[in-house]
Amino acid sequence: MPEGHTIHRLAQDYAARLTGTVTATSPQGKFSDAAALLTGGPLRTTEAHGKHLFLGFAPDSWVHIHLGLFGKVTFGAVPAPPPTDTVRLRLATDTAYVDLRGPTTCALITDAEKRAVHARLGPDPLRADADPDAAYARVRRSRTTIAALLMDQKIIAGVGNVYRAEVLFRHGVDPYRPGKDITAGQWRAIWDDLVELMHEGVRANRIDTVRPEHTPEAMGRPPRVDDHGGEVYVYRRTGRPCHICGAEIRTAELAARNLFWCPSCQKP
């Protein structure tokens, strides 16, 4: 379930679990040749930028992974069970194994190709080298809606449909507001909030965006469970009451994705 926090967490987990000599296989078949090249070497380093994951093996040799909408990674201890035939890449050591299924990208690339991936991505709130002003320089010039801009990985890397909906709610911003009408102060607040929310997402390995004062307990309401594993204000809550004002959460399709917002808390 991949937004940027998932990928940064995977970078940490791959590095922590795969120490020592690695054996690589591709039961599904599409990565067999590359797996043979990786086998016998150590996993030297891992890195994430937005939703892109890089596993560093030999010098000038990286596995570039993008999970897309369906990709999943599962970790386990040896003895590893026989892989199912959908496992694109299994990396195994003496003590652990990691299975990758359904990625949109899994390719062996060079340093230069990796640099090209970084070059087409915007700043990532989870990276220390990120420059929020570089993102705002593009946002403030754009007539495109802020909802679409937040999903554009060239502008800001790592935000997906959940963080997009939730951060706009938290700042009371109408998703249809054009980028050029977002003030520098608003952008800074949104960025700083994403930094905090996404770091918490890496730590917890899920997306929680509800402030302590708005939890069901704090508001004297029955406990609730959002079906994607985190506590949120608007994502996939179409037709249900806003946690703050009680208005019905709305949904609409925007650039082939579902957008969720509270029409009362996020007025035009």
Place this chain on the structure above:
DNA sequence: TCCTTATGTACAA
């Protein structure tokens, strides 16, 4: 057992 849906992206027209 079939159909829908999903936290994504790239490419063609």
Place this chain on the structure above:
DNA sequence: TGTACCTAAGGAC
């Protein structure tokens, strides 16, 4: 804007 791609879970039959 539409379509293709990759997988699995949940719900309707």
